[in-house]
Amino acid sequence: xxxxxxxxxxxxxxxxxxxxxxxxxxxxxxxxxxxxxxxxxxxxxxxxxxxxxxxxxxxxxxxxxxxxxxxxxxxxxxxxxxxxxxxxxxxxxxxxxxxxxxxxxxxxxxxxxxxxxxxxxxxxxxxxxxxxxxxxxxxxxxxxxxxxxxxxxxxxx
Amino acid sequence: xxxxxxxxxxxxxxxxxxxxxxxxxxxxxxxxxxxxxxxxxxxxxxxxxxxxxxxxxxxxxxxxxxxxxxxxxxxxxxxxxxxxxxxxxxxxxxxxxxxxxxxxxxxxxxxxxxxxxxxxxxxxxxxxxxxxxxxxxxxxxxxxxxxxxxxxxxxxx
Numbered sequence: 001x002x003x004x005x006x007x008x009x010x011x012x013x014x015x016x017x018x019x020x021x022x023x024x025x026x027x028x029x030x031x032x033x034x035x036x037x038x039x040x041x042x043x044x045x046x047x048x049x050x051x052x053x054x055x056x057x058x059x060x061x062x063x064x065x066x067x068x069x070x071x072x073x074x075x076x077x078x079x080x081x082x083x084x085x086x087x088x089x090x091x092x093x094x095x096x097x098x099x100x101x102x103x104x105x106x107x108x109x110x111x112x113x114x115x116x117x118x119x120x121x122x123x124x125x126x127x128x129x130x131x132x133x134x135x136x137x138x139x140x141x142x143x144x145x146x147x148x149x150x151x152x153x154x155x156x157x
Numbered sequence: 158x159x160x161x162x163x164x165x166x167x168x169x170x171x172x173x174x175x176x177x178x179x180x181x182x183x184x185x186x187x188x189x190x191x192x193x194x195x196x197x198x199x200x201x202x203x204x205x206x207x208x209x210x211x212x213x214x215x216x217x218x219x220x221x222x223x224x225x226x227x228x229x230x231x232x233x234x235x236x237x238x239x240x241x242x243x244x245x246x247x248x249x250x251x252x253x254x255x256x257x258x259x260x261x262x263x264x265x266x267x268x269x270x271x272x273x274x275x276x277x278x279x280x281x282x283x284x285x286x287x288x289x290x291x292x293x294x295x296x297x298x299x300x301x302x303x304x305x306x307x308x309x310x311x312x313x314x
Contacts, residue, residue: 025192027305032189035182147301148184
């Protein structure tokens, strides 16, 4: 294939195909960037960043989750989680508590304000995804999520 | 659903399902993070970061590409591209030239060293992807890339 020719032929198309477009990793990156930008628009009013959102959601869904477990579920370092938890606590969205029966283990619970914020934010994000991914049929979305779950099963703890 | 119970029941499994796991954007993010980490391992020896790799690949594939066009294809700001192009030029992998017939327009071409580096790096990345994504069948990979292309078609220039 004459690749110069490929570019010349597609002067009206900003996206001539390159080797990059066949790489799964690169396609994941670009699709993620689109989703990320849309996500930020969805939650602009709430000033809840992607990491805050994910952390709050898990704490709200799994009361008394430990910070170690939360970090593991988020796939981030525990040290990186501390700032997120501090910020959410300062905003009154969650509080540090202790695991029932073992006061040495610190755990996290969402406050009522945090629960409300979580439900609202999740609704906004779902609405945005519904619009953004309307290029895919319901079945295609299910397929995509299922394939991505297979990749995520490669995550190492 | 009693979500505390969900967590308790899955004590041996670090990945109980949460609302996050149903969000396409979040799944894209996590799958991308896995691919990104693997990519960095693939190219460790070459010290070619993901952005350098993508830029070099496109310059090698599309000789005399302009910086504006390259930035557009990479989905990044032109200002962000300058540092990448400078670094690649300093390493002797590409050079700035002029579009034939219009000396006012600056364009980029890969040097022979850059062509060699691109072919080698692409081979390493493909080998890594082959191993990493062996959890998916060939057909599943094709499906995944095709679905991601549909999402990428949402990109705005």
